[in-house]
Amino acid sequence: MCRQRRRRLSPPGRWARLWFVSSKKQNKSLPRQNGSEKKPTLRFLAEQLDLTPATISMVVNRAPGAKAIPKHTQRRVLDAAKRFHYRPNFFARSLLRQRTFTIGVLIPEISDGYGAQVMRGIEDHLLQAGYFYFVVSHHHRPDLICEYPRLLLDRSVEGLIAVDTPMEASMQVPVVSVSGHGRVKGITNVVLHHGLAAKLALEHLATLGHRRLAVIKGQEFSSDTEARWNAIRREARRLSLEIDHDLVVALQGDTPSSHLGQEATEKLLASGKPFTALFTFNDLAAIGAIRALRLAGRSVPEDVSVIGFDDIPSAEFHNPPLTTVRQPLATMGEMAAASLLSCLTENRQKRARVIYVDPQLVVRGTTARVGVREIERKRAR
């Protein structure tokens, strides 16, 4: 059956057709009860123009097949598409093409400085490349860490970015980790060069004359905790800095906050062991630590030097401005996104690998030459 022909040949046929069309049209284009106009579909457009959906599709997509459609028909189609604000249904298209241009992002918190910075990099890259993303924050809850990847896969994300989040190997889509837990088969990992970070921080402290160092480690669940601590120990040994067993504590608690750093520091002080420098797992903790030190009557940096980690935006404007090891968090997010997209577009079987990024020491106001009393003590020896 070729409607077009019939129409050309027989006006009555045409009228019949038009009657049919308009009765259908009523069904289709009437505002729905709930008030919002239904979106126009290819078929609706086709009926309006007395063509078939296939034709419309080829024209609006400028598909190769559209070459066979004469210019005036193309214009007719394009005009109608504009007039009715036609936009292709993303889901129908995804269903057919098996592409969704959607990525899932797993992160402990979006709302703290760390997560937010990484997200910025991820977002930048993804949106620019025409991808959208779902974010889910799991607050380190194991049930959510297990469930969310499934839910994201249900929504046909094409890939996953896991920020500071443990992942199993066997996902059906490419996965890139930022600060991932160890090497996992098939997962590309963007991680900081912890060795360099430790070197930068500890050499800085050593140069300032510090010998007795306290350390606040991260929580168990954080991917960086172990690697960083190992790097610190190694570096301390190399520089013959003392790290007393009692002067190493870990952050306790799930929600990122300076309170955790404050509490950890109180433990450190309670040990009674002397220290002149403190290296914390992140800036948030450093800021809390400074408060604890001050409340205990020690001034920063005169009595104790403090080095943070991350360089979150508020570090610079803290009083005194925080000396810290900068992680290029936004860049790491960007790299993760870029790496993931290249997995998707290029040869899919790209080797999983580790991408190292270099930290940077940012010296500000919370580190200083070791205090006078300490110097005197050293001379006495």
Place this chain on the structure above:
Amino acid sequence: MCRQRRRRLSPPGRWARLWFVSSKKQNKSLPRQNGSEKKPTLRFLAEQLDLTPATISMVVNRAPGAKAIPKHTQRRVLDAAKRFHYRPNFFARSLLRQRTFTIGVLIPEISDGYGAQVMRGIEDHLLQAGYFYFVVSHHHRPDLICEYPRLLLDRSVEGLIAVDTPMEASMQVPVVSVSGHGRVKGITNVVLHHGLAAKLALEHLATLGHRRLAVIKGQEFSSDTEARWNAIRREARRLSLEIDHDLVVALQGDTPSSHLGQEATEKLLASGKPFTALFTFNDLAAIGAIRALRLAGRSVPEDVSVIGFDDIPSAEFHNPPLTTVRQPLATMGEMAAASLLSCLTENRQKRARVIYVDPQLVVRGTTARVGVREIERKRAR
């Protein structure tokens, strides 16, 4: 044609069928070249079990129609679904049901304290309700503010949440604003009670003896700027606080940062006009302002009291801790999400409205009784 019957009746028919099935199966279940197993579909399951997709669908969804399916068949289906890790295709389902359980969120930045806090509330509520969301941050770029809503609608989001982002009225989906620009027809708006905010802050300052107030307004593009400034003026008049024309400046610049507050404060100081209190548009600006004041030799709060706005997480741990007007940002995000979802599920034609939330004054360490010099000057009068 009833395959099942034929099978039961004639073994040869069954073999033919099985041969057909297994040849098809090969097509379907073979690992694809790109390495990842294709996801099993209803049809695949149906072929495995020699049933039709409809049956499988009803069973796995526990649809009313499944009552007619005997238990042992149900078990067979459910077992197969589990064995092959069957998960329904979200897109096919959305296409049919015309529901996507997806929301779009428009926000200037996710990565600053303000945006991140609001997002936290939004995310909490949305994920709990089974919705996912796309976030896009537009950095106040007009082209993006115009384009992103369209892109989100293309992806069939069911609603939009606009955080501090101007929106037109005519979206095809429900829209809820947080700190929206003015009243827009059809858009529900979650806004702070600016009158109360101004009252809390200025009464606090007045009680401390301050008379000469400087103000840092927000940028033009920020929705709250005007409303808050009007409220401050009204309240200042009521309390007969002076606000010299030269002691009102606006933040300049697109990227949220304490630098903007520092620069604004430098302008204030350059005017040469005296002031003993400063009310800033947000905490970030307050923190920058404190730095500028200190660099100019004025201590906070001894010489100048500073009040911020928002109560971002770092406010509490600033040194000195920041006195500020707390916006319940996470709650506002939650309310926006809740309001949007109720639009979607309840009677769709819910009246657009304004939801006011109350700020709270958080007195910390950056406000104090007006300084000695100022008191002497007052006495001299």
Place this chain on the structure above:
DNA sequence: GTGGCTTACTTAAAGCTTTAAGTAGCGCGA
């Protein structure tokens, strides 16, 4: 006057799920 080319489309299937409506076969009662 028929074969073949061109033009301008159309057809049909695929992608996957859901749902109302249909039906083959069987057992039972009249």
Place this chain on the structure above:
DNA sequence: TCGCGCTACTTAAAGCTTTAAGTAAGCCAC
């Protein structure tokens, strides 16, 4: 032996788009 009702499913359409393959009509050439 017909009809009814039940069981256990199946069928077909809908939701919207894309694509390869098909084709009606007209025209030209031989």
